[in-house]
Every structure is written in C-alpha cells, then in structure tokens.
Amino acid sequence: MAAMPRNRWVIVLSLVFAGVLAVLPLPGWLELWRPDWVALVLVYWVIALPQRVGLLIAWLVGFLVDVLKGTLLGLNAGVLTLIAYAALSLYQRMRMFTSLQQSGVLLLFIGTGQLLVFWVLTATGHNTPNNLAFLFPALSSALLWPLVFFCLRYCRRSFHVT
Template sequence: MIGTRPNNGWVIWLTFAIGLLLSVAPMPEFMEVGRPLWVALFLSYWTLYVPHRIGMGTAWLLGLAADVLYGTLLGQNALVLTLVAFLVLLLQQRLRMFPMWQQSLVLLVVFGLAQLVRLWLNVLAGSPPPPTLPFLLPVLVSALLWPWMFVALRGIRSRLQVN
C-alpha cells in the first residue's frame, strides 16, 4: 500500500460536482425546505474513507465553489464545509468503527453544528434569522440519507478502485 499511486481521483471530483448540481437542482416547493446537504454528505464520505486525499483544503475550495454557485457571502460555505471536514477528520478513527446508525447520529451532530454556524454567519451578514425547524430539517434529512450515500459511494469506490 505504501508504494501505490492514487487511482481515479477524478471520481471524487465528479461526485463533488454532482453534489453541487444536486444542491441547486430545482425541487418541488414542499420538498425544498428539507433539501439534503449534498456537498457536506459527499465531503464527509470522502474525508472519512480517503483522508490522505481529501481534507480541509479541499473542503475550503469546494466551499468557495459553493459560495460562487449559490451567490452567498464569499467564504461562508467555505468555513462551514471546512468545519465539517475538520470534525470528520477529528472523529475519523471512531466513525469508521461505528455501525451505520451511530455514524448517522454523529453526522447529525456534525451537520447540525455546521447549520448553526451557517445561521450565525447569516445573522452576522444582516439577513433575518429563518424559522428554526425548517433551518434544521436538512440536517435530519442528510443524516437519514447517510446510509444510502455510504452504500452507493462505497460501491463506486470499490468498483473503480479509488484510493
């Protein structure tokens, strides 16, 4: 494993591009409030299972791309995604050993902290605070979506031998 070259890094960047596209794709109005945190989900998976390739620097660049795509304050999503990557890297050894339901609970807390930081930055930027429940609903949806994301990305990672 020490002498192996990284393979298929384009797959990681393709999943990030898919995450960015999913985060701005049109949805019905009633589903919009619970839109999953797609970029954070993809970032969490790759940070958890390929930490030597994806880290806080990648999260920062991905967050800047998200800021430009969403038209938000430059650096807002970069800070939030860097926080997600930091927390996942901090808990990486434990998270990999947890069963899937515990990973979902830990990521619920991580995504919740990220949303609270996003709320804090929005208020500091001068926008009125949104209602709390609709603001935290994407966190719950993302945590419930984690097992399916994990299975799909693990299949892609093993099939295409991403390391």
C-alpha cells in the first residue's frame, strides 16, 4: 500500500537549511573542512524515504547548489545524482548498519564525489590544491553523519514525514 506523501515541506526545509550551511561564511582554515551538508541531508532522505527522494530530486538540488556556489552548471548536479544513486541501491543494507558503518560508507560516497569535483575543476583549469586537502570535507562529513542522522530522524518522526 503506497502511503500518501505527507509533510514534504520538512524535506524541502532541511535541504534549504543545508544549502544555507553550504554557503555560510567560515574562517579560512575551517573552510577546508566544510562538510558537504547538502549531500548528507540528501543521503539521509534517500535512505529513509527512497520512494520520495530519488535521482531527479538529487539532480535538481545539485543544480541549485551549482547556481548557489557559482560553480560550473551540472557539476554538483551530476555528483549528487551519483551519490543518490549509490545510496538508493544500498538503502536496504544501510538501514541495517550501525552509525559507525554508515559513516564509513558516507566517507566513501562523499570522498568519491569530491574526487570527481576535483577532476572536473582541474580539467577546466580552476585552481585546485596539489595535496589531498580536497578530501577533508569527506572526513568531516563522515564525522558529522551520526549527528545529522539523529537530528533528521527526530524531525522525520515528530512530523510524521512519509
């Protein structure tokens, strides 16, 4: 029995909030460690409600992120679609994982995403770091995943989002 979509504004609001966090001005050294908030929130909703948040939503969100950050159009859209695809094909397993295991998978997802972004930016002649600093966001994202997970699960349960 397919449940009617309910309280979808919670999903939209959490993604908007993640977007704000993604462009919030940070001091220089922290900027290197800025977690990929949008990817974290997106992956949560894909795991929790795969019938509501899918590849199309991921692409649209990524497109808005591109405009928001002023990057190449389609860069974040493509990467977020890939991350959402990976999460969508693993969601049943990921629901069984402990939060530590989930963090590990997230590290892999977001690290791969960062690597793709890094490749494209280098290929188009943007300034990129010549060390592994581009992977810091993946690490900080994985560390913050349990927090994001519990916050969003609390929101989902208290607002009965389906």
